[in-house]
Amino acid sequence: MKIVLIGAGNLATNLGKALFRAGHEILQVYSRTEVSAKTLATVLKCSYTDTLYKVVDGADIYIVALKDSVLSSVADLLHERLSGKLFVHTAGSLPMDVLPFIRRGVFYPMQTFSKNKEVDFSVIPCFVEAVTEADSQVLKKLALTISDTVYELDSENRKYLHLSAVFCCNFANHCFSLGANLLKQHGNLPFSVMLPLIDETAAKLYSMSPQEAQTGPAMRWDENVMNKQIQLLAGAPDLQRLYELFSKSIHEEALKD
Amino acid sequence: MKIVLIGAGNLATNLGKALFRAGHEILQVYSRTEVSAKTLATVLKCSYTDTLYKVVDGADIYIVALKDSVLSSVADLLHERLSGKLFVHTAGSLPMDVLPFIRRGVFYPMQTFSKNKEVDFSVIPCFVEAVTEADSQVLKKLALTISDTVYELDSENRKYLHLSAVFCCNFANHCFSLGANLLKQHGNLPFSVMLPLIDETAAKLYSMSPQEAQTGPAMRWDENVMNKQIQLLAGAPDLQRLYELFSKSIHEEALKD
Numbered sequence: 001m002k003i004v005l006i007g008a009g010n011l012a013t014n015l016g017k018a019l020f021r022a023g024h025e026i027l028q029v030y031s032r033t034e035v036s037a038k039t040l041a042t043v044l045k046c047s048y049t050d051t052l053y054k055v056v057d058g059a060d061i062y063i064v065a066l067k068d069s070v071l072s073s074v075a076d077l078l079h080e081r082l083s084g085k086l087f088v089h090t091a092g093s094l095p096m097d098v099l100p101f102i103r104r105g106v107f108y109p110m111q112t113f114s115k116n117k118e119v120d121f122s123v124i125p126c127f128v129e130a131v132t133e134a135d136s137q138v139l140k141k142l143a144l145t146i147s148d149t150v151y152e153l154d155s156e157n158r159k160y161l162h163l164s165a166v167f168c169c170n171f172a173n174h175c176f177s178l179g180a181n182l183l184k185q186h187g188n189l190p191f192s193v194m195l196p197l198i199d200e201t202a203a204k205l206y207s208m209s210p211q212e213a214q215t216g217p218a219m220r221w222d223e224n225v226m227n228k229q230i231q232l233l234a235g236a237p238d239l240q241r242l243y244e245l246f247s248k249s250i251h252e253e254a255l256k257d
Numbered sequence: 258m259k260i261v262l263i264g265a266g267n268l269a270t271n272l273g274k275a276l277f278r279a280g281h282e283i284l285q286v287y288s289r290t291e292v293s294a295k296t297l298a299t300v301l302k303c304s305y306t307d308t309l310y311k312v313v314d315g316a317d318i319y320i321v322a323l324k325d326s327v328l329s330s331v332a333d334l335l336h337e338r339l340s341g342k343l344f345v346h347t348a349g350s351l352p353m354d355v356l357p358f359i360r361r362g363v364f365y366p367m368q369t370f371s372k373n374k375e376v377d378f379s380v381i382p383c384f385v386e387a388v389t390e391a392d393s394q395v396l397k398k399l400a401l402t403i404s405d406t407v408y409e410l411d412s413e414n415r416k417y418l419h420l421s422a423v424f425c426c427n428f429a430n431h432c433f434s435l436g437a438n439l440l441k442q443h444g445n446l447p448f449s450v451m452l453p454l455i456d457e458t459a460a461k462l463y464s465m466s467p468q469e470a471q472t473g474p475a476m477r478w479d480e481n482v483m484n485k486q487i488q489l490l491a492g493a494p495d496l497q498r499l500y501e502l503f504s505k506s507i508h509e510e511a512l513k514d
Binding site for chain 2: 067069111113116119123125149151153156157158159160161163164166169170174175177178179180182183185187193194195196204205206207210211213214215216219220224229232238245248249250
């Protein structure tokens, strides 16, 4: 397919590379920042622009991978010239209808992207949605050229999928951050000592549910250990509250069984 | 070395197998529950007992791997007959001095153990502590027969290490649980769709710190998305509070840079 990428951030970069490798023709990269547009365009062997009215009109699909906050206004400007084209956004948290196009859709690859770390797209689940069944099929077909796992999912359910991803990725990663801070402040151990534990915590999920995998003081409701650990956090009242909320929630989840 | 295992739970089972494979002679397994003692003893080709006064006196080291709540009372009873022996416990959260023995110590393999999932002990960091330098060396040598990563760490710093592990393992896993519940309730997607995201969240930590790896609405301080997600949790006030605390803490961490 002939594709135009609107955006040159982490997601656009990773997605663009995957599409390019899968044999699609990237016609153009747009970014507000010329240097970002050029950097990605060089990799994808295509033209680039930092000017919205220069976005070419010959693509089969326009993929808008921009920050949620600017997506709508950029889409509105593009709509003036390209209203008949198929436009999709890549945001898990936004409904399809933030796009003004008749042929609108969503192409959400659920992963955490960093600019300097390449990801294997084939294992990333992609969630697609479109107004018409025909465009749904186009998106599904496109997604299957880069990923082994493709689902159709409507905007309402995607909101919860994205919220689930915030817990599984962003909040879990912040748990790692908080753990890293504790290590830095006490005993001067490198954070690398935590990696086998974190790996196993993730690996367990291939053979049991997170509910079954739960361990620790809150799971055993070991109030002695919990109270001592809350005291260790005495200088950080927000962390104490977080510890208490977590422990309560783990306990309630355990009682469900 | 000649070893007696006091306990036959997840940790004792995994540790016992690793020690056995490394060529140590397990003399005996004690468990309050005869069937547990027998099950593990069969694997370790040794005798077993469910009676504390029948614990044999010929071992070089006694490893007490019991729930924190019963550790002290069991140790006191064993101390009556075996006061001159080297006793260690395996609890990250407890100080060495919960043991009444003159030759006391700690042998803490930091990992999350499940009974039915074997772990590769060689990558598990072990933290050892003893009263005398000689016993420290004994524990270090023993640990190095089963693990590539061994640290001496005193009880004070180990408290924080264990708290860090609670964040990195128990709390992170509960984030996965909460994410799994959201998926179950909306859209009926299998939890397996989250595994690539969780894997990548863990894998990133090999090339960047968790602070550098942080992504998501709170990191970008995208109040629009955050407010909508808090509304999605309207039926669960504790989860809303957890979401708010997390977002605030992620934001504060981001501002540190």
